[in-house]
Amino acid sequence: MAFFRTVSLSDAPPAIDGRDVVLRWPDAGDYPAWSRLRDISRNFLIPWEPAWPADDLTRSAYRRRIKRYAEDQRNDLSYSFFIFRKLDDALVGGLTLANIRRGVAQTGSLGYWMGEPYARQGYMTSAVRAIAPFAFGALGLHRIEAACIPSNAASTRLLEKCGFRREGLARQYLCINGVWHDHLLFARLRDDPAP
Numbered sequence: 001m002a003f004f005r006t007v008s009l010s011d012a013p014p015a016i017d018g019r020d021v022v023l024r025w026p027d028a029g030d031y032p033a034w035s036r037l038r039d040i041s042r043n044f045l046i047p048w049e050p051a052w053p054a055d056d057l058t059r060s061a062y063r064r065r066i067k068r069y070a071e072d073q074r075n076d077l078s079y080s081f082f083i084f085r086k087l088d089d090a091l092v093g094g095l096t097l098a099n100i101r102r103g104v105a106q107t108g109s110l111g112y113w114m115g116e117p118y119a120r121q122g123y124m125t126s127a128v129r130a131i132a133p134f135a136f137g138a139l140g141l142h143r144i145e146a147a148c149i150p151s152n153a154a155s156t157r158l159l160e161k162c163g164f165r166r167e168g169l170a171r172q173y174l175c176i177n178g179v180w181h182d183h184l185l186f187a188r189l190r191d192d193p194a195p
C-alpha cells in the first residue's frame with residue numbers, strides 16, 4: 001500500500017534544479033568551499049544553530065559528516081544537500097530534510113543555512129521551493145515540517161513565502177547554541193497549494 005511504503009534512494013539523489021540555484025549531494029571535494037563559507041559566516045549562523053563542536057570545520061570532521069550524510073540517506077533517515085548558485089557554481093548554503101518518519105507519518109523536518117555573503121538574495125527561497133517536489137514526489141512524503149525561534153524573522157518569513165503554515169508553539173523544542181528554545185512550528189502538506 002503506497003501510503004505505508006518505505007522509500008530509499010540507493011545512490012546519491014539527483015541534483016535538484018531551482019530557479020537560480022542547484023541542490024547537490026555534498027561530497028569530499030566541497031570541503032574547501034564549505035569550510036571557508038561556514039568560517040566567514042560563523043557569527044551570522046551560531047545564534048540559530050545547534051552548538052558547533054570545537055573541531056567542526058576540520059577536514060576529518062567534514063569526512064565524518066559526509067559519511068553520516070551517506071548512511072542517513074541510505075537508511076532513508078535524512079537527505080542533505082548543498083546549494084550552489086547557478087551563475088557561477090559558488091556554494092552558498094545547505095539544506096537538509098531530516099528525521100524522516102515513515103509509516104503513518106510520512107513526514108520530514110526541514111533545516112537550512114545560508115552563507116552570510118549570500119543572505120537575503122532569494123537563494124533560500126529558491127532552494128526551499130525546489131525541495132518540495134523532491135520531498136512530495138521522489139520521497140513520497142505527505143508533510144514537511146520546520147521550526148524556528150520566534151525572533152528569527154528571516155526564517156519565519158522564508159517559510160511563509162514558501163507555503164508553510166504556522167501550526168503552533170512548542171516549548172523548549174530544540175537546544176540551539178546551547179540553550180533550550182521555544183520554537184514556532186510550521187508545516188507544508190503535499191496538497192497545500194504551491195506558492
Ligand SMILES: CC(C)(COP(=O)(O)OP(=O)(O)OC[C@H]1O[C@@H](n2cnc3c(N)ncnc32)[C@H](O)[C@@H]1OP(=O)(O)O)[C@@H](O)C(=O)NCCC(=O)NCCS
Nearest residue numbers: 048113114119120121122123124125148153154155157158
Ligand atoms: C534563514 C535564512 C536561511 C534565509 O536565507 P536567505 O537566503 O537569506 O533567504 P531569502 O533571501 O530567500 O529571503 C527569504 C525572506 O526572508 C526575508 N529575510 C531575509 N533575511 C532577513 C532578515 N535578516 N530580517 C528580516 N527578513 C529577512 C527576505 O527579505 C525574504 O522575504 P521577502 O521576499 O518578503 O523580502 C538565512 O537568513 C540564515 O541562514 N540565517 C541564519 C541561520 C538560520 O536562521 N537558520 C535557520 C534556523 S530555523
